[in-house]
Amino acid sequence: MILDRTITLALRFYVALVLLLVFAPILTSFVYSFDANRYAAIPWGGFSTKWYAAAFADPDVAKGFRNTVIVALSSSTIATVIGFATAYTDYRYRFFGKNLYLALALLPPTIPVIILGLAMLVFLAQVGLSGELYTVVFCHVVYCIPFAMALIRLRLSQMDPDLEAAAWNLGAGQWRTLREVILPFTFPAILSALFLTMAVSFDEYAIAWFVSGFNETLPVRILVLLQREVSPKVNAIGSIVFMISMTLVMLAQIALMVRKPRRQAG
Amino acid sequence: MPVWQILFFVAAMAFLVVMSFWSVKSFRLTPDFTFANWIKMYGAGYFQDTYLRTVLYASLAAAVSSAIAFPCAFGLAFRVSPNVRRLIVFMLMTPYFTSYLVRSYSWKIVLTENGVLNTLFGWIGLGPFDMTSNLFATMVGYLTLILPIVILLQYFSLVNVDRNLIEAAHNLRCGRLRTVFVIIVPAAKIGIILAATFAFILSFGDFVSPSFLGGSKPPTLSILMVDSVKSGSQWPRAAVVALTMVFTLLVVAFAALTLAYGSGKRGR
Numbered sequence: 001m002i003l004d005r006t007i008t009l010a011l012r013f014y015v016a017l018v019l020l021l022v023f024a025p026i027l028t029s030f031v032y033s034f035d036a037n038r039y040a041a042i043p044w045g046g047f048s049t050k051w052y053a054a055a056f057a058d059p060d061v062a063k064g065f066r067n068t069v070i071v072a073l074s075s076s077t078i079a080t081v082i083g084f085a086t087a088y089t090d091y092r093y094r095f096f097g098k099n100l101y102l103a104l105a106l107l108p109p110t111i112p113v114i115i116l117g118l119a120m121l122v123f124l125a126q127v128g129l130s131g132e133l134y135t136v137v138f139c140h141v142v143y144c145i146p147f148a149m150a151l152i153r154l155r156l157s158q159m160d161p162d163l164e165a166a167a168w169n170l171g172a173g174q175w176r177t178l179r180e181v182i183l184p185f186t187f188p189a190i191l192s193a194l195f196l197t198m199a200v201s202f203d204e205y206a207i208a209w210f211v212s213g214f215n216e217t218l219p220v221r222i223l224v225l226l227q228r229e230v231s232p233k234v235n236a237i238g239s240i241v242f243m244i245s246m247t248l249v250m251l252a253q254i255a256l257m258v259r260k261p262r263r264q265a266g
Numbered sequence: 267m268p269v270w271q272i273l274f275f276v277a278a279m280a281f282l283v284v285m286s287f288w289s290v291k292s293f294r295l296t297p298d299f300t301f302a303n304w305i306k307m308y309g310a311g312y313f314q315d316t317y318l319r320t321v322l323y324a325s326l327a328a329a330v331s332s333a334i335a336f337p338c339a340f341g342l343a344f345r346v347s348p349n350v351r352r353l354i355v356f357m358l359m360t361p362y363f364t365s366y367l368v369r370s371y372s373w374k375i376v377l378t379e380n381g382v383l384n385t386l387f388g389w390i391g392l393g394p395f396d397m398t399s400n401l402f403a404t405m406v407g408y409l410t411l412i413l414p415i416v417i418l419l420q421y422f423s424l425v426n427v428d429r430n431l432i433e434a435a436h437n438l439r440c441g442r443l444r445t446v447f448v449i450i451v452p453a454a455k456i457g458i459i460l461a462a463t464f465a466f467i468l469s470f471g472d473f474v475s476p477s478f479l480g481g482s483k484p485p486t487l488s489i490l491m492v493d494s495v496k497s498g499s500q501w502p503r504a505a506v507v508a509l510t511m512v513f514t515l516l517v518v519a520f521a522a523l524t525l526a527y528g529s530g531k532r533g534r
Contacts (some may be wrong), residue, residue, distance in 0.1 A: 006413035007442075011341030018338040019354065020359055022414055025372035028382070032375055045275045102269045110519070112471020114488055115508045116278075122285050122501055190529060196363065203365045206473065210495070222367055226478055234374075238368030243362040253356055 030066075033235035051236035061237060065222035067133055068202060071168055071217055075140035076198035082141065082146025083193055088182065090149075091156040106146045114142065118208030124211060131213025139211055140201040148193035148201060155189030156182075188255050195252035199245045279512075286505035303502045307510075313490070317510070322487040323401075323468035327408040328462045331416045334409070335461065339420035340446070343427075354422070358414040370407045377479075378402055399481030401414050407475025412465040416455045419464060423448070463522035467515055487511055488522020 036048035055061055092100070107161050108116065120139045124130040129138070162184070167177040183190075205219035212220055218241065225234050289298040307313050342351055361369065376382045377397040384394040397403055435445045451458065454517055469475075473488040482489050491507040493498040 008345045011337060011345045012335050015341045015346065015354065018334065018413070018417070019357065021409075021439060023356065024376065025369040025410060026361070026364070029372040033371075036321055050305055067355055077307050104276070108271075110467065110515075111279075111512060112467075112488065112515075114473050114492060115511060116275075118491065118504055119278040119282040119497060120274065120500075121495070122505065123274075123281040125492075127282065138274050142271060145271065199363045203363065205365075207365050219365065219367055222365075222371075226367070226371055234368070234371060238365065238371065241365045243370060246360055249363045250361050253359065 014111060020238050027243065029235050031237045032232060033239040035235075037232075038065040051232045052240075054233045055236040055240070058233070060216070061171050061218070061221055064216050064218040067136075067212075067215055068218040070133060071140060071208070072198045072201040073202045075137045075144055076194050077143035078137070079141045079197045080152075080190060080193045080203075083145050083197075084186070084190060086145065086149045087153035087156055088178075090153060105149050109146050111142070113204070113206035114210075117207040120207060121210040130211055131215065133212070133215045135211045135213075136208050136215070137216060139207045140204060141206065143207060144197035144200050148197050151193045151196065152168045152186055154191045155186045155256075159185050192252040195255060197249045199248035199252065201244050202248065203241070226252045282505050282508060286502055286509055288502045290502060291501060307503055313507075313513070316485055316487055316490055317486060320470060320488075321477070323404065323408075324466045325487060326471035327343035327405060327412065328465040329350045330405060331409055331465045332420075332458065332462045335413060335416040336458075337421055339417050339424055340450075342417070342421050345426035351513050355418065357373040358418055359415050361410075366411055367474055368409050370479055371408050373403070373410065373479060376396060377406065381455050398479065399483070401480070404476050407479040408465075408472060411472060411475065412468050415468070416461040418464050419457050419461035420454070421457075423454040423460075427453045459522055459526040463519060466518055470515060470518075471511060 005142075028231060034049065034050055035049065036046040054225045069182055084199070090102060090105075095101075116139070120142075121130060124135055124138075129135050159182075163181055164177055172180065203219055205223050208217045209220045209223055218237070222234060222241070225231065225237075286303055287299050287301070289296050289300050289302060342354060346354070374381075376386070379394055379396070379398075381397075383397065387395065400476065405447055431449055431453060432445060435449045473492055476482065476486045477489050477492075480486075485493070487510070488505055491504045491511070494504040494507065
């Protein structure tokens with residue numbers, strides 16, 4: 001029994017340690033973004049917000065931020081709509097070549113992002129679409145669809161398959177059923193997919209790096225900064241980016257949780 | 267959906283194949299059908315070395331992350347209350363979607379010569395250790411990328427291990443450690459293999475850790491690829507590297523799937 005307790009404690013301690021390891025970089029970035037010293041060291045150089053000021057004053061960062069917001073908002077919306085359509089098609093119909101259809105929908109994130117970036121750059125340059133902001137949107141949608149599709153598909157598989165049939169029996173047409181039965185039921189997943197794909201697009205650096213040309217997004221800006229200099233400004237920008245994407249991911253997870261009790265109750 | 271994916275994904279990948287047979291004449295891409303790029307790359311000693319190195323790095327990353335993750339996933343699955351468990355799973359999902367770029371950069375602050383960790387070592391009279399621009403730093407970077415996912419995948423298969431099996435093993439006087447290795451690991455085999463495969467795939471294609479933490483020297487395939495695109499217009503050669511990577515990953519993924527699901531055919 002004592003041995004058992006010890007093992008439990010040791011394992012719990014280990015879990016905590018690993019969590020610390022996972023979150024160490026995020027914490028470090030936060031701590032040193034407020035450090036007055038230029039080079040991060042252990043006697044902290046005192047509290048300062050000058051790196052934030054420097055980050056906000058940098059016109060390239062501001063432009064990158066604006067671009068990122070535009071790209072994240074548009075690609076998450078498009079990806080969620082397409083993801084919903086894909087998930088619903090998979091849920092509702094059987095057809096020839098369905099496996100291929102699903103592979104197409106789910107494959108992109110398994111290919112390293114830099115390869116996707118290269119392929120898209122090479123292809124889009126050839127058809128004359130590269131280097132614009134909408135190019136980044138197109139490519140991010142490809143990368144985001146699978147996440148949206150998976151989330152919504154999961155939610156659909158929790159639905160009672162008789163609900164749809166019941167709605168038809170009560171005289172609701174295909175569209176009305178979709179609008180009044182399917183959409184409300186999958187709404188939490190749709191919301192969640194929207195937030196999650198927004199976070200994915202918001203942080204995506206590799207594809208954007210290849211295809212964005214002069215329309216840098218914020219992660220690309222960070223990448224360029226990292227290649228050039230070691231500046232605590234990166235910590236400040238990074239901390240802001242962390243805050244935004246963590247908020248988005250949490251919203252995505254909360255959106256999925258909120259409705260659950262009601263479903264079990266009713 | 268299919269239209270979009272075919273237009274921007276399949277077409278792009280297919281074009282990459284076509285591109286690998288094109289040639290570059292006086293810095294301009296010219297449509298062509300030549301094996302020159304393939305022969306040039308595969309014949310080059312540095313390419314072969316880099317290929318081997320990348321495979322080794324990724325395998326090492328997969329092994330290290332699996333080993334670090336297992337006790338954690340195990341503890342989560344068997345020794346933590348359900349509420350805490352849900353919270354931790356929630357916490358582990360977050361980093362996957364938050365800027366990996368900045369996270370790996372932060373390690374640099376921790377690991378550099380006058381960084382946080384060396385100062386701490388200094389207090390207890392050790393170091394300073396050289397912890398950047400080497401394999402160690404690259405591995406730390408890879409772990410930043412893959413550890414949460416490996417833990418989660420292992421965890422999901424461990425929680426689904428039939429508790430009766432474990433109980434039965436205990437009743438039959440199977441020792442604690444022996445139960446873990448004889449009963450639990452084989453029962454959670456699929457998740458463990460998938461986790462290691464994911465770790466391999468992600469670190470194989472990663473560009474950030476080997477270049478910013480590892481210092482690009484010696485390079486990995488991804489660095490080689492990015493360099494041939496960004497410095498100079500050697501797109502066809504980059505395409506050769508990229509296709510080699512894709513092909514390798516396909517082979518690894520299939521091998522892993524056969525290993526995970528193939529023998530025994532036990533369904534789920």
